Amino acid sequence: MNGHSRENKGTQHGSKLLGKPTDPNKWQALLAGTIFAITLPLLIAIAIGTFEKPVPARWSVEAAALGLAPMDLARGATTYAMGCAVCHGSHGEGVVNIGKPLRNSAFVRGQSDPQLHDLIVRGRAPSDPLNTTGALMPPRGAVGLSDAQVSDVVAYLRAIQEPGVPVVAMDAWDLRDETGSLPVATGVELADHRGYDLYMASCAACHGTGAQGLDGLGLPLSTSGFVRGASDRDLVTFVKLGRPTWDENNVTGLDMPPKGGNPSITDEQLGQIVGYLREVQKSAMGG
Numbered sequence: 191m192n193g194h195s196r197e198n199k200g201t202q203h204g205s206k207l208l209g210k211p212t213d214p215n216k217w218q219a220l221l222a223g224t225i226f227a228i229t230l231p232l233l234i235a236i237a238i239g240t241f242e243k244p245v246p247a248r249w250s251v252e253a254a255a256l257g258l259a260p261m262d263l264a265r266g267a268t269t270y271a272m273g274c275a276v277c278h279g280s281h282g283e284g285v286v287n288i289g290k291p292l293r294n295s296a297f298v299r300g301q302s303d304p305q306l307h308d309l310i311v312r313g314r315a316p317s318d319p320l321n322t323t324g325a326l327m328p329p330r331g332a333v334g335l336s337d338a339q340v341s342d343v344v345a346y347l348r349a350i351q352e353p354g355v356p357v358v359a360m361d362a363w364d365l366r367d368e369t370g371s372l373p374v375a376t377g378v379e380l381a382d383h384r385g386y387d388l389y390m391a392s393c394a395a396c397h398g399t400g401a402q403g404l405d406g407l408g409l410p411l412s413t414s415g416f417v418r419g420a421s422d423r424d425l426v427t428f429v430k431l432g433r434p435t436w437d438e439n440n441v442t443g444l445d446m447p448p449k450g451g452n453p454s455i456t457d458e459q460l461g462q463i464v465g466y467l468r469e470v471q472k473s474a475m476g477g
């Protein structure tokens with residue numbers, strides 16, 4: 191240690207001998223500058239090296255396993271987000287009482303690609319023997335997916351089957367009672383399913399799958415005097431505007447978002463949802 195400081199003194203002394211302006215810290219500053227000049231590019235090089243190391247692209251592992259390009263699978267993921275996530279969960283984890291889990295699903299694993307394609311195109315009515323929720327799986331996700339989009343989604347469903355992970359339990363989606371029959375709330379006989387599909391996709395998350403209302407989310411609509419007393423046209427207008435918390439008619443202190451938060455829904459579709467609500471009220475309140 192001593193030897194070291196003596197050496198430093200010697201260097202400073204040397205600079206005096208050369209008759210240069212004396213700054214006792216000059217050599218230290220120069221040394222620090224040199225170290226900095228050498229290490230900075232080194233650090234940058236390391237940083238660039240780290241960043242440029244090819245990060246595995248999203249879906250690349252899954253796509254490779256399926257013999258697809260990651261971009262193709264990404265398309266399936268986007269279509270899923272648009273057409274299926276509302277009922278099946280953003281990661282295929284399922285939404286209790288509505289869409290069944292699709293990630294690590296025994297059903298998905300057991301079906302061929304054409305079988306899955308067919309199911310998504312045709313949907314699964316509450317009357318289907320495989321239906322255990324009483325809820326409708328709407329044809330083409332109720333968003334009119336093309337055949338090509340359905341194929342993309344099938345690829346996505348394959349990609350969310352994780353190798354070696356056991357299949358998930360479906361108990362929360364089996365709503366059949368001891369006699370094997372399903373809850374009737376959603377089993378309203380409908381000549382036309384469009385209103386129900388749209389209701390399920392845009393309103394059920396807050397108002398319940400049978401429009402019975404959900405605590406802390408949305409009021410019951412099946413028994414609502416407001417719904418019963420309003421004309422079809424008034425109801426469409428109401429749903430378009432919603433009922434914010436600051437509205438004097440708001441009773442829950444919760445927001446009813448304009449169009450249920452789905453800006454793409456049309457007046458005609460809202461009319462179909464209102465048609466569905468009329469049917470529900472008939473069965474819940476006896477006409």
Ligand code: HEC
Pocket residue numbers: 270273274275276277278287288289290291292295297298306309310314320321322323324325326327328330331332335343387390391
């Ligand atoms: C409006 C809600 C809704 C939408 C949107 C929807 N589903 Fe479903 N789906 C359901 C319901 C409810 C079921 C379960 C019906 C039953 O069997 O009880 C279901 C069942 C399924 C099943 C069978 C699962 C099983 O274990 O039997 C598959 C596969 C499926 N859906 C795929 C999709 C795909 C892919 C999309 C998007 C293109 C989609 N669904 C969009 C509601 C929906």
Ligand code: HEC
Pocket residue numbers: 389392393394395396397407408409410411414415416417428429433439440441442443444445446447449450451463
């Ligand atoms: C994000 C949750 C949410 C969604 C989605 C939603 N609503 Fe609502 N809705 C509410 C809440 C909360 C209220 C009650 C507001 C209040 O306190 O007055 C409500 C109230 C209503 C009412 C008035 C009921 C009454 O008796 O006063 C109707 C009708 C209605 N919603 C229809 C719909 C329809 C149709 C859709 C789908 C297009 C929909 N809502 C989607 C949360 C939601």
